[in-house]
Amino acid sequence: MIVNVKFFAVYRDLTGEDTVQIECNAGTDGAALLDKLRERFPALASLQNPGRLAVNCEFAPLDTALQDQDEVTFIAPVSGG
Amino acid sequence: MVAITPDVINTAELLASVADPAAGAVDLFLGVVRDHSEDRPVRGLKYEAYPEMATRMLRRIVEDAGRRWPTRRISVVHRVGRLEVGEVSVGIAVSADHRAEAFEACRWIIEQIKASVPIWKKELSADGEAWVGIVRPEAQLEPADGRSEPPCPS
Numbered sequence: 001m002i003v004n005v006k007f008f009a010v011y012r013d014l015t016g017e018d019t020v021q022i023e024c025n026a027g028t029d030g031a032a033l034l035d036k037l038r039e040r041f042p043a044l045a046s047l048q049n050p051g052r053l054a055v056n057c058e059f060a061p062l063d064t065a066l067q068d069q070d071e072v073t074f075i076a077p078v079s080g081g
Numbered sequence: 082m083v084a085i086t087p088d089v090i091n092t093a094e095l096l097a098s099v100a101d102p103a104a105g106a107v108d109l110f111l112g113v114v115r116d117h118s119e120d121r122p123v124r125g126l127k128y129e130a131y132p133e134m135a136t137r138m139l140r141r142i143v144e145d146a147g148r149r150w151p152t153r154r155i156s157v158v159h160r161v162g163r164l165e166v167g168e169v170s171v172g173i174a175v176s177a178d179h180r181a182e183a184f185e186a187c188r189w190i191i192e193q194i195k196a197s198v199p200i201w202k203k204e205l206s207a208d209g210e211a212w213v214g215i216v217r218p219e220a221q222l223e224p225a226d227g228r229s230e231p232p233c234p235s
Contacts, residue, residue: 008131009201010212048216054199057134073131073199079213080128080135080159080200081112081171081191 001068014043030062051076082156083139090169101153104176108183112171131199150182
């Protein structure tokens with residue numbers, strides 16, 4: 001299956017990408033996806049706190065099983081306001 | 082009204098958007114770019130949002146506030162992009178029959194935004210740029226920091 005990963009803020013700075021498509025096995029969860037992303041973008045390892053997972057614009061636990069075509073984002077600690 | 086916008090926040094429009102003949106109180110909160118962070122001078126800020134998710138969450142926060150307090154109308158606008166010192170980064174307007182609920186709802190909304198809405202700011206200073214609240218990768222490469230891992234060969 002394919003998931004669409006969107007990068008914002010520090011994630012975009014570290015990866016140099018806005019969006020990537022990642023092919024992964026059915027049943028892959030947020031934590032496994034993060035591992036995959038760290039392999040592809042080693043600079044991500046420097047983030048001490050990876051933040052929270054969001055799937056299709058909603059926060060979700062890191063062990064959420066992803067579905068084909070999900071929009072997945074890692075939300076680094078926020079600082080709006 | 083809820084919006085994430087690159088445009089200057091018009092506070093008169095924001096106030097007009099919560100006008101209600103039944104309201105006896107209007108509370109306006111403005112977050113403003115200040116010229117320092119702790120003891121460091123700051124030239125400006127760069128805000129970025131995950132717009133779809135941030136808008137959805139702002140709508141939900143406004144709905145929740147309306148359920149928690151008997152308010153009349155609520156508007157929230159958050160700016161994105163490059164902001165100079167003194168510019169408004171976020172504006173919240175709440176109208177209610179009485180002042181207590183207007184104050185409380187307004188305060189609660191800004192706290193919710195700061196806690197969880199996917200918006201980030203980068204401080205621009207003479208030293209460079211840094212995302213607020215994020216441990217800078219460069220810091221880990223500094224040999225003076227005893228906790229650092231040696232840098233990976235690139």
